Amino acid sequence: MQDIENDIRSLVAEIIEKDPAQIKPDARFVEDLGVDSMMALEILAGIEKKYKIAIPEEKLAEFKTLDSIVAIAREYLSKNA
Amino acid sequence: MIFKDKIAIVTGGTRGIGREIVLMLAREGAKVVFTYVKSAQDAQALMQETEALGSKALGLQIDVRDFEKTKELIEKTKSTFGGLDILVNNAGITRDKALMMMTREEWLEVIDTNLNGLFNVTRSAIVTFLKQKSGNIVNITSVSGIIGLARQTNYASSKAGIIGFTRSLAREVAAYGIRVNAVAPGFIETDMLSGLKEELKSKMIENIPLARLGKVEDVSRAVRFLLSEAASYITGQVVVVDGGLAIR
Numbered sequence: 001m002q003d004i005e006n007d008i009r010s011l012v013a014e015i016i017e018k019d020p021a022q023i024k025p026d027a028r029f030v031e032d033l034g035v036d037s038m039m040a041l042e043i044l045a046g047i048e049k050k051y052k053i054a055i056p057e058e059k060l061a062e063f064k065t066l067d068s069i070v071a072i073a074r075e076y077l078s079k080n081a
Numbered sequence: 082m083i084f085k086d087k088i089a090i091v092t093g094g095t096r097g098i099g100r101e102i103v104l105m106l107a108r109e110g111a112k113v114v115f116t117y118v119k120s121a122q123d124a125q126a127l128m129q130e131t132e133a134l135g136s137k138a139l140g141l142q143i144d145v146r147d148f149e150k151t152k153e154l155i156e157k158t159k160s161t162f163g164g165l166d167i168l169v170n171n172a173g174i175t176r177d178k179a180l181m182m183m184t185r186e187e188w189l190e191v192i193d194t195n196l197n198g199l200f201n202v203t204r205s206a207i208v209t210f211l212k213q214k215s216g217n218i219v220n221i222t223s224v225s226g227i228i229g230l231a232r233q234t235n236y237a238s239s240k241a242g243i244i245g246f247t248r249s250l251a252r253e254v255a256a257y258g259i260r261v262n263a264v265a266p267g268f269i270e271t272d273m274l275s276g277l278k279e280e281l282k283s284k285m286i287e288n289i290p291l292a293r294l295g296k297v298e299d300v301s302r303a304v305r306f307l308l309s310e311a312a313s314y315i316t317g318q319v320v321v322v323d324g325g326l327a328i329r
Binding site: 038041044045048057 | 208211212257
């Protein structure tokens with residue numbers, strides 16, 4: 001399960017153009033990392049593609065930290081399993 | 082066939098300009114989902130007509146004023162045809178009246194269908210376009226929204242709103258490979274004009290430099306152009322198809 005967190009951290013890092021080490025699990029995306037709505041959508045699309053799952057766009061509002069995204073990804077991975 | 086295997090949505094597809102746009106897309110090889118509110122028989126006939134053209138179309142009874150239904154429209158399109166490439170926001174109504182006689186309901190009904198409806202459908206579709214980093218939107222506005230026409234304060238306001246929407250969204254999503262344009266028809270021979278008296282029609286024609294009413298094909302050809310690769314460097318524009326009526 002640790003792998004998911006690391007994979008998503010790298011994916012987020014690539015999209016927001018930051019060093020993965022800078023993305024702490026509880027760092028706030030908007031306030032601390034400067035993530036905008038379009039980046040959030042790219043993160044969502046990236047996760048959907050990587051894990052071949054569908055995450056409803058309503059979930060975007062819950063993309064607040066790395067932790068929260070990992071939790072959402074796990075939720076939908078288990079639903080699709 | 083320039084839109085071969087593309088998947089398109091046309092709102093308000095059973096009559097007038099919308100119907101001609103559905104047929105144009107079908108002739109060019111696209112699979113089309115169109116919406117209608119009242120005319121189930123017309124929808125059936127249009128589906129048969131597109132099939133005869135060797136294409137596929139699906140008519141859905143959806144009122145664009147209902148946001149939840151417009152979300153279903155996008156989902157249904159993707160599940161039926163496997164994607165979404167083109168959106169033509171055409172659905173619109175008129176409730177012409179002098180402002181002093183216009184009820185608040187007549188004002189709201191037009192704004193709700195023409196402008197809020199366009200928001201509903203586009204909002205529902207935009208995430209799909211953003212995710213796939215491609216998409217093509219054409220909004221049908223009107224010369225009324227550009228030069229203003231008496232007895233159309235409601236309609237002209239909704240159509241001017243569509244122009245602002247088109248320009249703003251075009252800037253917002255250009256980086257994602259999505260183009261957004263509008264077509265502004267002038268006086269086109271459709272049901273919308275059929276209620277007018279002949280003498281009023283001839284008076285209208287006197288004001289048109291090209292001296293005739295427009296045909297639905299005049300409009301669909303402009304839509305075809307904006308949706309095509311030939312327009313790949315064009316976004317946020319309003320193409321006026323009015324025989325010169327609105328020349329400024």
